[in-house]
Amino acid sequence: MALRIYSRQREQVLETVKSMDVHPSADDIYHRVRRRLPQISLGTVYRNLNQLVDTGELSCVQDGKTVRYDWETGQHQHFRCEACGALQNVEVSNKEIMNLLSKESGMIINQIDLEIKGICGKHSEKELKERA
Amino acid sequence: MALRIYSRQREQVLETVKSMDVHPSADDIYHRVRRRLPQISLGTVYRNLNQLVDTGELSCVQDGKTVRYDWETGQHQHFRCEACGALQNVEVSNKEIMNLLSKESGMIINQIDLEIKGICGKHSEKELKERA
């Protein structure tokens, strides 16, 4: 709403997310930023994260009841490994997904959120043996 | 874990969800069940919902920070209308979605959660005019 002005806190929040590849939660980011700005408050982290998502500088994913953040803002979807818990990005074309939908007439699609759950390559060997 | 025994509360929770087509939240279900069992507690509703999902008698979807329940347990995905807020089921074949993925070797896919956001047919006329 109001015109945005500079703040060291927002800069650090953004830089921190950009330096992490693990889809950090607000709390993860808070603890990381505190190394540089020990007096920052959790509310400030949340306010800035929300703002950065609103302006498209960051993206986010719902993960259970917590939200995780991602510097990758292009079209992508997520894979969650149920063995190691990691959330990783996967590329899937939204157009191709749209083609699979039997759309009602007039339906407008704005966003596609896909989460695939399974076991990633690194952790699947045991699983595969058990199933064999 | 423990062997499950009958309870009127669980029966009503299940019946209530089966009678609703709106993907109710635990709280929605609680208020509805209270008409029949005025003394039921919210904790009981949650405990039974979790149990019914575990045994596959119900399914559930994360909707923002709340969980919504669904008597439809077969393979389906969700469409959320951003105009009316309704969450509706859509059929998409998991196999076809899997085919779109560029899988790493050894990756095992157990579950596919797809949420499409947009405007449903009933509410899209205004939108379409605005875009024209």
Next chain:
DNA sequence: AATAAGAATAGTAATCATTACTGTTCTTAT
């Protein structure tokens, strides 16, 4: 450089969905 409007902050309290706990009541196999 001084200043003033209001954006952003730190710190704390409040909210919301959900789970945990506890003493009591039901269910069911014997």
Next chain:
DNA sequence: ATAAGAACAGTAATGATTACTATTCTTATT
């Protein structure tokens, strides 16, 4: 009829997030 323990009601606790408030920063203007 009874006893083991599953389920319950009611309440307290938790975790993620937002709201509130008095203070500090940023920035455009003098």
